[in-house]
Amino acid sequence: MIPWLEIDSARVPGTEVELRLMQRGPEFSMKLGRNELMNSRLSGSEAALATLACRKIASVARPELLIGGLGMGFTLRAALAVLGTEARITVAELVPAVVAWARGPMAEVFGSSLEDPRARIVTADVGEMIRSRRSAFDAILLDVDNGPEGLIRRANDALYDAKGLRATRRALRPGGVVAVWSSGRHPAFSKRLRDAGFDVSEVAVRATTRRSGAHHVIWLATKF
Numbered sequence: 001m002i003p004w005l006e007i008d009s010a011r012v013p014g015t016e017v018e019l020r021l022m023q024r025g026p027e028f029s030m031k032l033g034r035n036e037l038m039n040s041r042l043s044g045s046e047a048a049l050a051t052l053a054c055r056k057i058a059s060v061a062r063p064e065l066l067i068g069g070l071g072m073g074f075t076l077r078a079a080l081a082v083l084g085t086e087a088r089i090t091v092a093e094l095v096p097a098v099v100a101w102a103r104g105p106m107a108e109v110f111g112s113s114l115e116d117p118r119a120r121i122v123t124a125d126v127g128e129m130i131r132s133r134r135s136a137f138d139a140i141l142l143d144v145d146n147g148p149e150g151l152i153r154r155a156n157d158a159l160y161d162a163k164g165l166r167a168t169r170r171a172l173r174p175g176g177v178v179a180v181w182s183s184g185r186h187p188a189f190s191k192r193l194r195d196a197g198f199d200v201s202e203v204a205v206r207a208t209t210r211r212s213g214a215h216h217v218i219w220l221a222t223k224f
Contacts, residue, residue: 010097045216046074048205053179054082057138062086066137068126069144073110089119092126133171140178147182148189165196172223182217193221
């Protein structure tokens with residue numbers, strides 16, 4: 001079997017932990033300690049995050065999207081595939097090295113998505129972007145942790161607590177949707193979304209594009 005090789009590593013801003021980019025043949029993996037955050041062979045649920053959210057705002061003529069976390073670009077590419085030419089997508093990535101990896105060793109994985117005129121990649125904290133905007137987005141897609149708690153860094157907890165969800169609601173336009181990816185269920189988070197003023201659905205999706213394998217969870221919460 002081909003061994004895994006560490007291609008690069010980078011400190012996550014505001015923490016003492018490192019994010020590592022691993023490669024085995026054509027396969028890539030991003031790891032935080034022993035935790036695998038994503039793998040280039042497992043794109044199904046990250047792509048579903050975008051397609052399900054975009055379906056909710058299909059009637060918007062010029063949608064504005066904010067994606068938290070560039071990762072391996074699965075969510076971005078899925079959004080570009082289903083949105084029209086008038087859409088605008090901002091991707092906020094906290095770790096500058098992840099953007100460099102996308103343009104470097106993982107360029108083939110990303111294809112032409114980073115050059116699409118509808119997409120803008122910024123090195124920024126998505127939480128700060130959310131808190132600084134009002135009625136700015138039709139959809140906010142969050143895939144920055146393995147669920148609704150700060151795995152990457154403790155500060156990310158502020159995205160998922162009651163105050164953070166109220167800020168997200170303010171950043172959305174009427175009828176806007178926030179979609180959150182998770183590796184598993186989290187009933188308390190569903191309640192927090194409802195308490196913050198969202199109509200909530202919880203969808204189980206496959207981790208891969210095949211009909212077998214693990215399920216992940218996506219929350220779709222619509223502002224009312």
